[in-house]
Amino acid sequence: MKKVKSAINKQQSKVSTSRTLLLHDNAGPHKARATTQSLRELGIQVLPHPAYSPDLAPCNLCLFPILKDRLAGRKFDRIQDLAKAVNSELRTIPEEDYQGAFREWQIRLKHCIESHGEYFEGL
Structure with a gap:
């Protein structure tokens, strides 16, 4: 820590x-x-x-799809190699994309609050 x-x-x-x-x-x-x-x-x-709201994870809105696309098909023998590749790719993502993910998260969070934590679709 x-x-x-x-x-x-x-x-x-x-x-x-x-x-x-x-x-x-x-x-x-x-x-x-x-x-x-x-x-x-x-x-x-x-x-x-909220107790179960996987759609509110900011990384799911921006980072994971980008990483999945960029690392697709690559094999890593060691966890350290994977961590290095992920860190390298994260550094290439423009700041605007991170800001966009945060704005998207705020929109989803608002919908979650308005639906009182109930499941919702369409975002």
């Missing part, structure tokens, strides 16, 4: 915010006492996430 905080601090020095908000789903490791306690100690606020 100290590495996470260090990376966050490095990023915050580049942008005009001193507050860290984290969005992740309700997976067991994310909700574990050790994780939530460490995040609290680091001063990282976790945004609430």
Whole structure:
């Protein structure tokens, strides 16, 4: 967790915010006492996430489809090689695409709130 905080601090020095908000789903490791306690100690606020809303994961809106397309057909013998390829590809995605994914996430989040967490289609 100290590495996470260090990376966050490095990023915050580049942008005009001193507050860290984290969005992740309700997976067991994310909700574990050790994780939530460490995040609290680091001063990282976790945004609430509906119990089952996979369509609200920002990565699913932009990053995963791009990565899937760019890495299709490639084989990796080691997890380190895969991680290196993913990081390399993520660095080539324009900032506007990340911003677009965030805007799309906001739209989906609004629909989720308006539907009171019920399933919805068409976005």
